[in-house]
Amino acid sequence: MFDCFREVNSTYPKTSHTLEHKRRGGLVFGWLCTYVPEEIMHAAGALPVRITGHNQETELEDGSAYLYVNNCSFSRSCLQMGLRGEYDFLDGVVGGSTCDGARRLFDLWRNYIGTPFHHVLSVPRKSTAEAHALYYQQVVRFKEHLEEFLGIQITDEKLLHSIHVFNESRALLKSLYELRKADNPPITGAETMEVVNASFRMPKELFNEHLKDLLRDLRASGHSNNSRARLMVTGSVLTNPEFIKSIENQGALVVAEDLCTGTRYWSDPVVTNENETPLQAISRRYLSKLPCARMFPSDERFRRILDLARSFKVDGVVSEIIRYCVSYAHDLPLLTDRLRAQGLPILALDVEYGTSGSGQIQTRVQAFLEMLGAKKR
């Protein structure tokens, strides 16, 4: 059921879809953060793909030489792949001022990697009316810059079409996640991650068709997964399903997450209405979606994490924070207090990007699961 998604992820970034798209003369744009509105690149006729790092924990000699060792391993991993030519098919790279790692990754990408088009959006950290107005101007500027670079017009009609395609993807992913609310869900957390990873690495239209097939198959299969504990994962960017699998191999099931490569990526559709242009609707969605730890106030993110924990009936939370991912590290003491107040234990793991969760992490997860088991008894 998952082969088509695994195929994309195992060959990323030079997937057969991307290479075929390029062969047909199509453009591919890489984006660096979920605050970059993909619909605009799609409406421009380009294939938007997410720039991610190595699929496994890897030596980051080049990444560390350029970004220094004290930047997060996600940024270093992405840059290393860029430096080694693994993203040499990109026609553009688009970033946001979202965190120190992301903005410096963008700076060095622009300086050392010859991608023809570069754009960075100023992303406010608040979602007040004024912040929305500013972000909208940024989105307008991005669209204009893209139009100028490509020599085209990105019409409202094209934007509405892209909104439709992306919203369909979001709705399908929501349906997939709804299955995880079941007592014995038909899909594991690791399998879910394979699906979501593929969603930002392949043409959306094709992904949507594959996901429809998967949903039909899952519903028909009668397959279910039992577990000794239902967990939520929260924290830094995570794309290696092996990390989730290492938790699930110990008898737990990851049923929910608050990750930019999961719920934070697909939740919150673009809501259009007659009083707004499509661009305004896109802009509003991106600044008010399930927030990253960069946003202020953090309580909005905490509230939504607690909502997720309740609706997915989780027994405990695993926080995985990449070393030097400071935004999440600052939030950890505050989030811990709020989860504990709701009777939800939290296991805080310091990780490197791409980790498969071996060794000490497994031991700590095992102890955490035993503690959750004792709590249940």
Added chain:
Amino acid sequence: MIDITEKKERIESIIRACRIMQRMNKARPDARESEIIYYDMLSNYFTRLQNARDEGKFVAGHTVFFPAEILYAMDIVPMHTETTTWMISLFTGECADLLSAGTALGLASEICTPHRGLAGAFAAGALPRPDVMLWSNLICDNTAKSGELLMEINHCPGFFLDHPFQHSEDERKYLIGELDSMIRFLEEQSGQKMDWERLAEIIACMDRQIELFREICELRKAVPSPFHTQGFLELLTIDYLFPGQPEAIHYLETLRQELADKVERGVGAVSSERFRLMSFFIPPMYLIGFLERISQEYGAVSVTEPFFTYWGEGRLDPNRPLESVAEKSYMIPEVRMYGPLDDRALKSIVGCVEQYKVDGAIYYADVGCRHTCATVKLFKDILNDMDVPMLTLDCDVVDPTFTSEEEMRKKLEQFFELLEDR
């Protein structure tokens, strides 16, 4: 928890150290008048903070690059949080207990020591409790994310000033709106009204201050360069703690005159200037004395710091005080590191090398400062293209366990030998 009698101890130790420095300077026949003024100012700043509660003053804790001009105009006592942590390290030599207290709160060791130590200091009751916390995303994620935990620790309200990333007109307007909202917040919390005339005076004073910063930088172009190697930290502190304050003007005018006199007499900061250095970022506070000594020993002087003392172009307008507060935030040297590292930012390095006749550069790579260290390779490449070698010194600005004096000496000596061989 540290007991209540210890609450003021850290501030008292800073004040005590400043007074000792004052006495020592007054006893030295060759002491700079500006240095005496400087320590007097520091002593007054922290004394005012220490006495604020007893005097019924409203205290605002604020992060680096926060527009303290507004606080002065509202008669609010500012507490510059990072500088307070640096001063503790500088004057007490270590702050391991405060860093441990920060770790005990659940803050990861990767969070920079000024912020981890600060949270620890508040949690341990080692610093006065502010009435409000103010913070902004200028200049990194640590400043952007530190405020909410500090609010919880201190049981106080707070305001996050969202500083835009780039320089468009929309972003300037947004920043002015943010400043306006913050003033309303402060008025509500303190019960004190913004004094707009006072703010206009402060802006006029700040404009003069910036001119003096520029004039001092001009004087440092002289060969030999007249200002001592770590002198730039004084300039930083003056802007951080005393923006638009008359005593800052007094200090800067005195310093400018002293430097002008030295330039006229052909006297340098070191007896025999051999190496003119460019410095990137902040050296370890606990090694400042050592760095001054080795500077004298080898005739190596920091003559320019493109991201700390090289102010951007522009003037402030007292008739548009709030706009000027916003404008200043685009002129401060460090802001080149905040927005996209575009040609404007990178060309400032090239310009400084040429104008200041730089022989070599030292990059203080603070392990906790990610957004700066990410530029080590980039800056090194730019300097290499100009045949200027750069030494990278791994360090921590506050934590003395990270780098020893011996280690630092060895690397600096090797670097000076390399410069000598050229």
